Amino acid sequence: xSVYSQxxxxxxxxxxxxxxxxxxxxxxxxxFSAYYGNPFFAYLGLFISLFQAGVAYFTGDKIxxxxxxxxxxxxxxxxxxxxxxxxxxxxxxxxxxxxxxxxDKSANAFATGRNPENAKICLNQGILNLLNKQELEGVxxxxxxxxxxxxxxxxxxxxxxxxxxxxxxxxxxxxxxxGGRDNDNDSNSPIVLILYLLAILLAPFxxxxxxxxxxxxxxxxxxxxxxxxxxxxxxxxxxLKKLHSSxxxxxxxxxxxxxxxxxxxxxxxGEKVQSLFSTHPPLSERVKALxxxx
Numbered sequence: 653x654s655v656y657s658q659x660x661x662x663x664x665x666x667x668x669x670x671x672x673x674x675x676x677x678x679x680x681x682x683x684f685s686a687y688y689g690n691p692f693f694a695y696l697g698l699f700i701s702l703f704q705a706g707v708a709y710f711t712g713d714k715i716x717x718x719x720x721x722x723x724x725x726x727x728x729x730x731x732x733x734x735x736x737x738x739x740x741x742x743x744x745x746x747x748x749x750x751x752x753x754x755x756d757k758s759a760n761a762f763a764t765g766r767n768p769e770n771a772k773i774c775l776n777q778g779i780l781n782l783l784n785k786q787e788l789e790g791v792x793x794x795x796x797x798x799x800x801x802x803x804x805x806x807x808x809x810x811x812x813x814x815x816x817x818x819x820x821x822x823x824x825x826x827x828x829x830x831g832g833r834d835n836d837n838d839s840n841s842p843i844v845l846i847l848y849l850l851a852i853l854l855a856p857f858x859x860x861x862x863x864x865x866x867x868x869x870x871x872x873x874x875x876x877x878x879x880x881x882x883x884x885x886x887x888x889x890x891x892l893k894k895l896h897s898s899x900x901x902x903x904x905x906x907x908x909x910x911x912x913x914x915x916x917x918x919x920x921x922g923e924k925v926q927s928l929f930s931t932h933p934p935l936s937e938r939v940k941a942l943x944x945x946x
Contacts, residue, residue, distance in 0.1 A: 665806055670705045673813045677701035680820060700816070708812035713764040713772055713804075716811055716912065720904045722752035722774045732785075733792075737773065740793050743881045744800045749773050758902040759783070759895050762912035763795040764808050771799045778900055783891055790888030793878035794914055800877065803870050807912055815908040871914075875938055879945055889942050896935040 681697020707715075727734045733751060741748040749763070749771035759778040765771035773795045775788075783791065798804050879885040895915040902917040910916060916932050 669806065669809060669813065670709070673817075674698075674701040674705055676817070677704075677820065700820075704812065704816045705809075708809045709766060709805075712808035712812045713766065713770065716762070716764045716808060716909060717752055717772065717774060719906050719909060720754040720756055720774060720776075722754040725751050725753050733775070733780075733788075736785075736789055736792055737796075740789070740796050740881055744793075744796050744877075746796065746800050747771070749796070749799060751775070753777060753780070754904065756902055756904045757781075758900045758917060759898045760902070760913045760915055760917060761791050761795055762909070762914065763798045763804050764912065765799070766805050766808065767802065768799050771804060773799075778898070779895075782894055782898060786882075786884060786887035787891035787894065789882055790878055790884070790891045791914055793881040794874050794888060796881070797874040797877035798870070801870070801873065803874070811908045811912065815906075871932055871938060872941055875942055876945065879942060885942050885945055889939055892935050892939050892942075 678694070678697045678701055681693045681700070684697070685691050685693035725733070730751070730753075737751055738748050746768040749765070749768075750773075752772055752774040754774055754776045756776040757778040758776055759782045760776045761774060761779050763771060763773045773792065775791075779788070779791065798807070875888060878888055882888070892915070898918075900918070901920050905917055905919050911932075913932075915935060
């Protein structure tokens with residue numbers, strides 16, 4: 653698939669994701685409305701879904717950066733990183749993104765934004781401590797590849813919408829716990845109760861599936877594009893190996909952001925992050941794919 657085909661596909665998938673989110677949240681709140689016999693919940697659900705879809709599209713990047721406590725760095729603060737990003741952005745033929753540093757000691761990095769003109773890359777302090785110049789260049793090229801391929805829009809929207817769905821499920825459980833249902837309402841049939849329970853039980857699972865919709869193939873494509881940009885596959889190969897073996901867990905972990913990073917964040921010391929349900933392909937397989945490019 654060409655870069656332009658991938659860009660168009662990502663744009664279509666983002667719009668589809670937003671429409672599905674609006675429909676899902678509206679449907680969940682409609683069930684809430686039927687269960688409690690109050691039409692207010694149906695209107696509330698529609699408002700929340702439309703509002704959050706707008707928030708995800710226009711300010712999702714700011715939310716992601718705030719979650720990890722990232723701060724923008726200027727040229728005088730880190731000229732070497734700025735020069736590296738500038739040169740690689742020219743090769744990728746995209747505008748130079750803004751550069752942020754997170755104080756997180758775990759070794760990781762991500763890109764965010766709704767398009768190349770509004771893109772940002774974020775480097776954890778841990779990755780700056782761990783990698784040498786060639787390895788860091790490979791990581792930055794990988795993130796710029798996500799920007800060039802316009803993966804960042806669907807990644808950013810997914811992060812916000814997945815979080816909202818999980819929050820709605822949590823609210824639903826609390827409403828059951830604290831009560832509030834009108835027991836005299838004849839419309840509260842067992843069928844409606846079952847639908848209510850299914851809605852709040854399945855919502856987190858749906859949020860997880862939304863994250864998995866960020867195809868693992870995107871990581872392979874970004875890796876390959878990064879090698880074309882740097883012309884030095886060993887840099888990214890060594891970087892991925894170091895990220896895999898680094899024992900430091902993420903200090904600013906958020907499940908909703910798993911798919912953002914170049915490598916799956918570790919939640920605890922020595923955690924095995926690769927699994928069938930990982931948002932990333934195994935690092936060992938990515939290394940093999942890069943070695944085959946030599």
